[in-house]
Amino acid sequence: MALTRVELARASKATVPIVLAKDATVRVRDAAADLATYLTAITGAEFATRAGDGTKGIAVGLPTDFTSLNLAKSLEVKNIADREAYILRSHKDGLYVIGATELATEHAVWDLLYRLGYRQYFPGPTWEVIPRKKTIEIAIDTTQRPDYLNRRIWYGFGTWDYNARPYAKWCQRNRTASGFKLNISHAYESIIRRNKAVFDTNPEFLGLLDGRRKSSKLCIGNRDLRKLVANHAIKYFEDGPDRDSISMDPSDGGNWCQCDKCAALGSISDRALTLANQVAREIGSKFENKYVGMYAYNYHSPPPSIRVHPNLIISIATAFIKGGYTLDELIAGWSKKGATIGMREYYAVFPWDHDMPGQARGSDLDYLQRTIPEFHAKGARFLSAESSDNWGANGLGYYVASRILWDLDEAENVDQIVDDFLTTAFGPAKKPMTRFYDLINGSNKPLLSDDLIGRMYRQLQNARHRADAPQIRERINHLILYTRYVELYHKYSASTGQDRQAAFENLIRQGFRMRKTMMVHTKALYRDLVTRDRNVNIPEDAAFSVPEENNPWKSSAPFTESELAHYLNRGIATHNLRDFEPVSFSKDLVPADKLNLPKVSGDSNSVTGRGIQTFYTWIEQAPATIKLKITGGLITHYRNRGNVKVDLWKASKDPDALQNQVSLSHGQSPPDGIQRLIKLNTKHTGLHKITVSDGDDMTRVGWKPGTPMTIISSLAEPAPLSGSWNLYFYVPQKTKIIGLFADGSGKLLDPTGNAALTFKARKPDYYSIKVPEGHDGKLWKFHKCTGTKRLMTVPPCLASNARELLLPSEVVKAN
Numbered sequence: 001m002a003l004t005r006v007e008l009a010r011a012s013k014a015t016v017p018i019v020l021a022k023d024a025t026v027r028v029r030d031a032a033a034d035l036a037t038y039l040t041a042i043t044g045a046e047f048a049t050r051a052g053d054g055t056k057g058i059a060v061g062l063p064t065d066f067t068s069l070n071l072a073k074s075l076e077v078k079n080i081a082d083r084e085a086y087i088l089r090s091h092k093d094g095l096y097v098i099g100a101t102e103l104a105t106e107h108a109v110w111d112l113l114y115r116l117g118y119r120q121y122f123p124g125p126t127w128e129v130i131p132r133k134k135t136i137e138i139a140i141d142t143t144q145r146p147d148y149l150n151r152r153i154w155y156g157f158g159t160w161d162y163n164a165r166p167y168a169k170w171c172q173r174n175r176t177a178s179g180f181k182l183n184i185s186h187a188y189e190s191i192i193r194r195n196k197a198v199f200d201t202n203p204e205f206l207g208l209l210d211g212r213r214k215s216s217k218l219c220i221g222n223r224d225l226r227k228l229v230a231n232h233a234i235k236y237f238e239d240g241p242d243r244d245s246i247s248m249d250p251s252d253g254g255n256w257c258q259c260d261k262c263a264a265l266g267s268i269s270d271r272a273l274t275l276a277n278q279v280a281r282e283i284g285s286k287f288e289n290k291y292v293g294m295y296a297y298n299y300h301s302p303p304p305s306i307r308v309h310p311n312l313i314i315s316i317a318t319a320f321i322k323g324g325y326t327l328d329e330l331i332a333g334w335s336k337k338g339a340t341i342g343m344r345e346y347y348a349v350f351p352w353d354h355d356m357p358g359q360a361r362g363s364d365l366d367y368l369q370r371t372i373p374e375f376h377a378k379g380a381r382f383l384s385a386e387s388s389d390n391w392g393a394n395g396l397g398y399y400v401a402s403r404i405l406w407d408l409d410e411a412e413n414v415d416q417i418v419d420d421f422l423t424t425a426f427g428p429a430k431k432p433m434t435r436f437y438d439l440i441n442g443s444n445k446p447l448l449s450d451d452l453i454g455r456m457y458r459q460l461q462n463a464r465h466r467a468d469a470p471q472i473r474e475r476i477n478h479l480i481l482y483t484r485y486v487e488l489y490h491k492y493s494a495s496t497g498q499d500r501q502a503a504f505e506n507l508i509r510q511g512f513r514m515r516k517t518m519m520v521h522t523k524a525l526y527r528d529l530v531t532r533d534r535n536v537n538i539p540e541d542a543a544f545s546v547p548e549e550n551n552p553w554k555s556s557a558p559f560t561e562s563e564l565a566h567y568l569n570r571g572i573a574t575h576n577l578r579d580f581e582p583v584s585f586s587k588d589l590v591p592a593d594k595l596n597l598p599k600v601s602g603d604s605n606s607v608t609g610r611g612i613q614t615f616y617t618w619i620e621q622a623p624a625t626i627k628l629k630i631t632g633g634l635i636t637h638y639r640n641r642g643n644v645k646v647d648l649w650k651a652s653k654d655p656d657a658l659q660n661q662v663s664l665s666h667g668q669s670p671p672d673g674i675q676r677l678i679k680l681n682t683k684h685t686g687l688h689k690i691t692v693s694d695g696d697d698m699t700r701v702g703w704k705p706g707t708p709m710t711i712i713s714s715l716a717e718p719a720p721l722s723g724s725w726n727l728y729f730y731v732p733q734k735t736k737i738i739g740l741f742a743d744g745s746g747k748l749l750d751p752t753g754n755a756a757l758t759f760k761a762r763k764p765d766y767y768s769i770k771v772p773e774g775h776d777g778k779l780w781k782f783h784k785c786t787g788t789k790r791l792m793t794v795p796p797c798l799a800s801n802a803r804e805l806l807l808p809s810e811v812v813k814a815n
Contacts, residue, residue: 221261303333324642342382364442392482454575633671641695744787
């Protein structure tokens with residue numbers, strides 16, 4: 001059936017009014033006022049607002065406001081998702097903008113404006129796009145409901161005076177303001193505080209720790225404690241009948257009760273769940289549609305052995321996982337016990353990423369495009385993402401996430417969403433800004449370096465020359481200030497002594513002065529960085545709590561045109577680009593013995609690393625057994641993250657081949673610091689891959705001398721080596737430059753054993769070394785190195801000696 005097209009304005013004159021019910025609520029009237037304001041801004045027409053039955057004009061409101069439209073059944077609220085349902089429907093006399101609730105009506109208004117070209121990409125007026133159209137018309141008939149029932153992208157360090165309102169508007173205009181409030185924050189300490197008198201007279205309610213009742217955890221084995229907490233929850237809902245949920249998540253960290261009654265309840269997950277289940281049962285006996293929220297996180301991340309109450313929502317954290325489980329195993333394990341699933345995501349955490357380009361999940365468009373639909377397919381209906389007020393680094397990712405969280409089909413349209421952003425926000429400057437956002441896209445794994453900063457500045461200068469409108473130029477100016485912040489952080493992170501303190505002060509001053517751009521999370525920067533760096537300090541008179549008029553580090557002076565131009569020009573002049581281009585090599589690895597390389601003595605036949613270590617080996621005759629010496633748990637306080645898992649795979653030239661996904665042999669080793677022998681068996685000859693996966697608790701892997709054993713360390717796949725290490729690599733014949741990205745210390749030795757380069761200990765960067773005549777076609781060595789070295793112009797294959805080295809087949813053939 002063809003859609004009916006309705007004209008809303010022609011030649012800057014409104015052709016229909018906005019219609020409200022006589023008794024419309026204040027919130028609905030405000031939504032209608034927003035619609036009128038922006039329709040006027042778009043068209044130049046004045047849109048009158050009048051009372052009516054909704055049959056003519058743009059009807060804004062609830063089904064009960066316009067009973068003659070017969071929309072009550074279509075928008076009946078039967079479940080949580082229905083709270084946000086709305087209808088946009090054009091007809092010959094107007095348009096329905098009708099929501100099941102006040103919130104849904106707001107969603108309808110902003111969705112309509114979006115379809116007319118309005119955008120609020122990032123918070124604040126600079127990132128608002130209002131199209132100019134003298135005539136607008138629309139043909140539409142859609143009923144919308146969100147795919148995720150709770151969609152939170154929130155600031156881990158909270159809002160500040162200047163950003164709370166712009167952030168709230170962004171949430172409203174991008175439909176991340178949800179119709180269901182899921183409370184899942186750590187709750188035990190709040191329970192203790194709100195019931196202080198009871199806990200003071202009943203110390204046995206507190207967790208037993210080293211013989212004393214002093215833990216911030218609860219003694220869940222105590223029935224009276226569980227009853228107290230259940231009554232606390234009942235009172236919470238009695239005091240707030242409109243509340244949807246209460247959190248029963250434990251306080252952060254360890255220190256769980258050590259008493260016999262708690263131990264009898266089972267695992268930590270079983271204990272936390274026992275309390276949450278009882279609360280869910282007791283509030284369920286008194287109220288309808290009230291829920292309990294809890295994380296699967298840290299000590300209580302492993303799946304339980306008991307069932308989960310239907311009204312208990314488990315939000316599974318995508319980090320801080322104990323017990324050696326994968327994220328998929330956690331989702332499957334909790335789901336198997338009946339849990340309603342949510343996801344506790346980490347789109348940005350300032351202490352982890354410091355608002356740097358591409359370092360947070362929120363900047364990785366491929367990650368967002370993949371995981372949001374994947375989590376939903378596995379049963380997740382709630383997603384809460386810790387994030388930051390860092391729209392310079394992650395703004396595009398947050399915007400893309402907001403689109404997918406409402407409508408999973410948008411995951412198929414990410415390229416179009418990004419193109420719309422670049423076209424609409426930057427106009428004639430689209431081309432250089434496309435390159436800029438490619439530079440900081442986390443999917444491209446940018447590396448903080450002079451090269452990256454230099455490229456960012458160059459694209460911004462190019463864009464500035466093309467900008468033809470003040471608002472486009474202002475958006476580019478925001479990103480110039482962000483790039484200046486990145487430059488200052490890079491300098492700070494590489495500085496020592498008095499230079500480090502001075503660089504730190506400059507960084508804080510810059511962050512505060514540019515705070516209202518919301519490009520970096522100034523509140524987190526000011527409060528957190530100093531607590532993690534003992535080499536810097538903030539003077540008492542410059543402390544975060546000291547107001548600007550009395551604080552020498554705080555200034556809100558606007559940035560002048562000359563300052564911005566200076567940042568650009570100086571940034572380009574002082575940040576040279578790397579002088580080489582990466583060379584691609586295949587993973588079709590073969591032994592290097594045909595090259596007749598001279599024997600070199602390997603310093604050791606073991607390496608140490610964290611996370612997932614990958615090795616490549618060669619089997620000349622099958623069946624065969626590969627013997628590895630595995631020592632897990634070298635970081636003692638991380639030994640609760642599960643066994644070290646060792647797998648052997650038959651490698652394939654096709655990385656997507658099925659056999660590359662099937663383990664041929666598997667072994668495990670406890671993370672206890674004791675060396676154990678793992679045997680991996682294969683019936684195949686040729687190239688094999690070995691993966692060693694721990695819980696980031698660090699594992700040493702050793703092998704028999706002479707066993708082919710090669711590690712890849714490329715730009716895309718850096719080797720996660722720990723401690724000091726010594727490994728060789730091969731420089732093919734006719735190679736002129738060894739190009740790499742490196743951090744950490746150590747030396748690069750040429751074939752004669754002389755130091756060709758000494759790495760700066762603190763400054764990650766690109767390095768290039770000219771290969772002297774006669775030094776190609778030979779082995780070079782990383783000597784007493786720390787950190788990561790990513791080879792970019794030679795095969796990124798590292799080994800203890802020539803006998804153990806595998807190289808790309810095309811290199812062996814050519815040499």
